[in-house]
Amino acid sequence: MSNQRLPAExxxxxxxxxxxxxxxxxWNWILDEVTELYEALATVIGDYADxxxxxPENELDSIRERLESMGAPMEYIYLYPCxxxxxxxxxxxxxxxxxxxxxxxxxxxxNGWGNKYAHELDDQVTRQLFxxxxxxxxxREEQNWVLEGGSVDTDGQGTLLTxxxxxxxxxxxPDLTKADIESRLKLAFGAxxxxxxxxxxxxxxxxxxxxxxxxxxxxNNTIVYTACDDEQDEHYAELKxxxxxxxxxxxxxxxxxxxxPLPWAGAxxxxxxxxxxxxxxxxxxxxxxxxxxxxxxxxxxxxxxxxIAQAFPGYEIMGIPCLSLIEQGGxxxxxxxxxxxxxxGLE
Numbered sequence: 061m062s063n064q065r066l067p068a069e070x071x072x073x074x075x076x077x078x079x080x081x082x083x084x085x086x087w088n089w090i091l092d093e094v095t096e097l098y099e100a101l102a103t104v105i106g107d108y109a110d111x112x113x114x115x116p117e118n119e120l121d122s123i124r125e126r127l128e129s130m131g132a133p134m135e136y137i138y139l140y141p142c143x144x145x146x147x148x149x150x151x152x153x154x155x156x157x158x159x160x161x162x163x164x165x166x167x168x169x170x171n172g173w174g175n176k177y178a179h180e181l182d183d184q185v186t187r188q189l190f191x192x193x194x195x196x197x198x199x200r201e202e203q204n205w206v207l208e209g210g211s212v213d214t215d216g217q218g219t220l221l222t223x224x225x226x227x228x229x230x231x232x233x234p235d236l237t238k239a240d241i242e243s244r245l246k247l248a249f250g251a252x253x254x255x256x257x258x259x260x261x262x263x264x265x266x267x268x269x270x271x272x273x274x275x276x277x278x279x280n281n282t283i284v285y286t287a288c289d290d291e292q293d294e295h296y297a298e299l300k301x302x303x304x305x306x307x308x309x310x311x312x313x314x315x316x317x318x319x320x321p322l323p324w325a326g327a328x329x330x331x332x333x334x335x336x337x338x339x340x341x342x343x344x345x346x347x348x349x350x351x352x353x354x355x356x357x358x359x360x361x362x363x364x365x366x367x368i369a370q371a372f373p374g375y376e377i378m379g380i381p382c383l384s385l386i387e388q389g390g391x392x393x394x395x396x397x398x399x400x401x402x403x404x405g406l407e
Contacts, residue, residue, distance in 0.1 A: 063166070064157040066249035069346040070279055070372070073109050076347055079142070079149045079185060079395070080123060081116035084179075089106055093384050098395075100357060100382065101352075102250030105396075108347045110404060112194055114149075114185055114268075117141035124403070136285060142188045142199050145178045148390055151208035152182040153397030154190075155196060157249060159174040162404050163198040166248055168207040173267050174231025197405045202287060205244065210270035210394055212245070215277045217253035218312035220245055225269035234384035253312040260286070260302035264337035265296065266389045273340045273391075274302065278371040280309060280318070286342050287321035295324075317339065320367050322361035325339040331360055343382075343391035344368060347398065351375050353380035354392040 080098060081087040089096045102111045105321045115123055120139050125328050128134055144152075151173070152166035167186045172179030213221045226232070227241055236244075242254055260274040267273070275285040285306055288299040303321070326337040341364035344353045351372050355361040359380060369377045382391045 062247045062250040064159050064248065064250050065216065066155060066157050066214045066251075067400050068214055068279075069279070069398055071216055073348055073398045074401050074404040074406055075110035075112050075138075075150045076105050076345070076397040077112045077114065077153045077189075077397040077399060079144050079147045079152070079182075080113055080119070081147050082116050082119060082144075085144070090384055091185060096383055097381070099130055099132070101128060102137060103130055103132040103348055104352065104378070106136045106378070107296055109136075109398075110406065111137045112189070112399065113137065113139045114142035114144060114189060115139060116143070118343065127164060129334070138194065140189055140192050140194055142185055143181045144185055145172075145181045148182070148394050149185075149397045150210045150394045151267075152179075153209060154186045154195070154200070155207075155209055156400050156403060158400070160393075164398065165195060165198050165200040166203055167200055168203040170208065171206050171232065173208070174229060176266055179251045195399065195403050198261050198403045203238065203248070208267070208270065209397055210272045210372040211268060211306070213275075213277045213310065213348075214249060214251065215270050215281075218250065219276055219277070220249060220251040220254045220269055221257065221283075222254065223257045223260070223273060223274065225272050226267060226271075229268045239309070242302070244352060255309045257302060257305060259298050259305055261298055262286070262296070262340055263336040264386070265338040266388055268395075270404050272343055272393045274342060275306060275337055276342050276344070281315055282318045282371050283309070284320045284322055284342060284367060284371050286324070286340050288324045290324060292325065296327075320371055323363045325356060325360055327360070327384065328383075329355060337386040338391070339386050340390060340391060341368070345393050345395040345396050345398070346372070347373075349375055351377050352380050354385070354390060355379040356383050356386070359383065
């Protein structure tokens, strides 16, 4: 048995990590628009948790000035100089586990989702932040295998949810078998049971099927999941198979799940192309007592907020416009990484 535990996202948090967009990221073509989204997001998160911002050193002053002018709660926002290729903090940020000796940042290798994109700087973000004491009460442990935070989800009680299309893809860890990866997941995160989702995908997703675009664990043994009700859509058959497999899953204690389908957003196309974008409502972020849900200026947005509210009773539910984010293939959860309570040593 492992003596480490990966907390559920709905457990208390100290902070949320953001890696800021800059001109050398893939956002350069819509940089002003995306930067405004980040500014608004940092301001919102700051009402519920601290915000750790990793950004180019020469931009720290301007970021601080912009946030101050917006009325952001600056006493809860920490800026650190940090080099990065891109902004997907969910995948290059630390996965923080609880141990008998306190918290530990698991710093996995990040290879740009199977060497699709430049990643050398992103792979060093956690180390850069750690060396600047951004996580005062946590140690750091390098992991010698590839894993992205968006590819795993946990209830904090021994169950892990993931996809075989991503974790078993030979572009990640070609020398590891499924059994090898399963044993490493159990050791790293204290999982007793791993539910492998073998179906489901989203057009426009570069991650090979991250779980946080498809199905999410929620409190009270609930799973919300991306569902397609359009029989003519290319996703219909695969998401129906995913739904059927979810119906067979149980948690580590053998209990079946309550399943809540999220509405299908339909075909959302890139503004400069006819390529489909991965407009999923499953890519939400829990920050203490609020759930921030990506919305896309679609009629289904309101229904998505209602489903999330069913999954998180007692939480504030807030929609965050994310049309610009999916232009690069990700959404709200992908650009954030939560840091559990007790890592920053807050009063």
